[in-house]
Amino acid sequence: MELKNHKKIIILGSGPAGYTAAIYSSRANLNPLLITGINKGGQLMNTNEIENWPGDFKKITGPELMNRMHEHSLKFKTEIVYDNIISVEFKKKPFFLLGEYNKYTCDAVIIATGANPRYLGLSSENKFKGKGISTCAVCDGFFYKNKEIAVVGGGNTAIEETLYLSNFVKKIYLIHRRNNFKAEKILIDRLLKIVKTKKVILHLNSTIEDILGNNKGVTHLLIKNKNLKEKKKLKIAVSGLFVAIGYIPNTDIFTDQLKMKDGYIKIKKGTHGNYTQTNIPGVFAAGDVIDHVYRQAITSSASGCMAALDSERYLNSLS
Numbered sequence: 001m002e003l004k005n006h007k008k009i010i011i012l013g014s015g016p017a018g019y020t021a022a023i024y025s026s027r028a029n030l031n032p033l034l035i036t037g038i039n040k041g042g043q044l045m046n047t048n049e050i051e052n053w054p055g056d057f058k059k060i061t062g063p064e065l066m067n068r069m070h071e072h073s074l075k076f077k078t079e080i081v082y083d084n085i086i087s088v089e090f091k092k093k094p095f096f097l098l099g100e101y102n103k104y105t106c107d108a109v110i111i112a113t114g115a116n117p118r119y120l121g122l123s124s125e126n127k128f129k130g131k132g133i134s135t136c137a138v139c140d141g142f143f144y145k146n147k148e149i150a151v152v153g154g155g156n157t158a159i160e161e162t163l164y165l166s167n168f169v170k171k172i173y174l175i176h177r178r179n180n181f182k183a184e185k186i187l188i189d190r191l192l193k194i195v196k197t198k199k200v201i202l203h204l205n206s207t208i209e210d211i212l213g214n215n216k217g218v219t220h221l222l223i224k225n226k227n228l229k230e231k232k233k234l235k236i237a238v239s240g241l242f243v244a245i246g247y248i249p250n251t252d253i254f255t256d257q258l259k260m261k262d263g264y265i266k267i268k269k270g271t272h273g274n275y276t277q278t279n280i281p282g283v284f285a286a287g288d289v290i291d292h293v294y295r296q297a298i299t300s301s302a303s304g305c306m307a308a309l310d311s312e313r314y315l316n317s318l319s
């Protein structure tokens with residue numbers, strides 16, 4: 001293995017948070033190295049339609065947007081390498097990162113390794129990803145105006161997504177495998193109010209057995225109620241399914257190094273709000289890897305910018 005040059009700053013991840021951090025760090029003359037990870041471009045590579053990136057009101061695909069971020073980072077001379085980090089040592093200085101192809105050392109690091117939505121695991125789910133299957137109501141809900149859709153899940157996210165979607169879709173079938181919701185009471189109360197209006201139909205103790213459709217996208221779901229003895233499955237007509245069963249932050253390699261909460265990297269609170277600094281000075285984190293609430297391209301980019309500025313201040317303090 002060739003030992004790469006020591007860097008002032010290394011950015012892990014090539015999603016909106018990583019590229020934004022790279023653009024800011026390069027323009028601050030920090031000569032950052034950005035390591036893309038296996039999924040170059042991040043989560044947005046899986047979407048064909050983005051309508052909420054400010055300034056891009058004409059249809060733009062995820063790969064187009066991420067390619068532009070890549071070009072933008074290169075324009076300011078960010079060094080970009082394709083590698084996947086498999087272990088890190090943050091308890092000693094300089095920080096050490098072991099990739100599949102190379103070893104790296106640096107004075108500061110920005111972790112922007114993102115998160116991945118959890119899916120149900122049905123083979124039909126893969127077939128309809130981006131064609132009726134979504135994991136983000138704020139991103140895709142608008143495409144289902146006045147349509148009948150389903151949401152699956154029983155935690156805060158599922159209920160929040162249902163409440164959000166109920167503002168513009170015609171009807172929502174909320175499918176949950178248990179009898180009770182694992183969400184905050186205030187959310188459940190709001191949900192039950194809408195259930196009374198029949199805009200939301202609950203299918204509790206129920207699982208999705210299959211997703212049916214045609215070449216245009218999802219048309220029906222097959223649902224099984226676990227309490228009913230008969231094997232008959234219910235077929236409901238929907239044009240979209242929002243899978244809201246959680247996210248898995250990409251933080252396995254940091255578990256014995258950094259403080260975490262529910263798998264997300266914990267950042268310090270400061271006098272002016274949240275910093276992007278972790279419990280280890282010099283290690284910063286940005287984007288979906290620290291955020292289980294907003295999970296948007298723009299919020300990830302914004303925290304990538306904050307991490308770049310925070311790390312610049314940190315590096316200045318060393319000299």
Ligand SMILES: Cc1cc2nc3c(=O)[nH]c(=O)nc-3n(C[C@H](O)[C@H](O)[C@H](O)COP(=O)(O)OP(=O)(O)OC[C@H]3O[C@@H](n4cnc5c(N)ncnc54)[C@H](O)[C@@H]3O)c2cc1C
Pocket residue numbers: 012013014015016017018035036037038039040041042043044046047049050051052053083084085086112113114115116117135136139140250253286287288289295296297298300
């Ligand atoms: C299908 C879909 C559609 C979406 N549509 C929209 C939309 O329309 N609008 C919107 O605002 N948001 C949308 N989102 C949400 C948005 O994509 C995310 O909020 C955003 O991508 C998060 O950016 P990020 O940079 O934090 O992480 P990610 O985009 O998750 O990128 C993480 C990066 O880290 C890298 N990485 C991971 N592990 C390692 C490692 N060990 N070593 C090195 N690198 C690593 C990965 O390769 C990847 O490049 C959508 C999400 C999905 C899944």
